[in-house]
Amino acid sequence: MKEIIATDKAPAALGPYSQGVKTGNLLFISGQLGMDPSTAKLVPGGTAAEAEQAMKNLMNVLKAAGGEPSDLVKTTILLNDMDDFGAVNTVYAKFFDKDYPARACYQVAKLPAGGMVEIEAVAEVK
Numbered sequence: 464m465k466e467i468i469a470t471d472k473a474p475a476a477l478g479p480y481s482q483g484v485k486t487g488n489l490l491f492i493s494g495q496l497g498m499d500p501s502t503a504k505l506v507p508g509g510t511a512a513e514a515e516q517a518m519k520n521l522m523n524v525l526k527a528a529g530g531e532p533s534d535l536v537k538t539t540i541l542l543n544d545m546d547d548f549g550a551v552n553t554v555y556a557k558f559f560d561k562d563y564p565a566r567a568c569y570q571v572a573k574l575p576a577g578g579m580v581e582i583e584a585v586a587e588v589k
Contacts, residue, residue, distance in 0.1 A: 465484050466486070466528075467483075468483030468484065468485055468490065468492075468524060468527050469482050469483075470527035471500060472520075472523035472524055473479075473500055473521075473523045474496065474499075474525070475500075475520070476493065477569070482527075483524045486554065488588055489526045489585065489587060489588075490525065490530060490583040490586040492583055493524075495518075495521045495583070496516075496574065496578040496580070497512065497513025497578060497580060498520070499516065500520065500582045505577065509572050509579065510547040511546070511547075511553070513579050513580050514580045515554050516580045516581075517580055517581065518554065518582060520566045521538075527587055529589075533562065534586040536565065536586060537584065537585040539582070539583045540567070540568040540569070540581060541570075541571045541574060541579070542570050542580055543561060543569065543574055544570065545568075552554055
């Protein structure tokens with residue numbers, strides 16, 4: 464069985480997908496852009512600001528499923544420009560105390576809504 468996870472503390476999906484899907488103890492969080500959930504627009508301030516908002520959105524979906532940052536086991540970061548890798552790492556690290564999840568990071572040609580960064584995750588939620 465699967466459970467659809469939705470929260471108004473993260474932007475609504477931009478297409479036919481769910482913010483998150485939980486099956487058993489596994490939670491799959493769809494890619495989160497740096498969009499303000501109240502305006503559905505990218506936050507101003509560039510890649511670091513978008514990364515901060517994307518992580519907040521991701522954490523809000525995680526929380527809606529009953530999870531917490533330590534439950535994250537894998538994240539994937541998509542960047543418009545790999546030169547932003549360091550800035551995104553600085554923001555990303557602020558969301559964890561220790562024991563970071565496994566991660567991959569890729570540069571892509573283009574992200575939805577003109578975003579500079581998108582972050583997706585898998586968590587094991589008890």
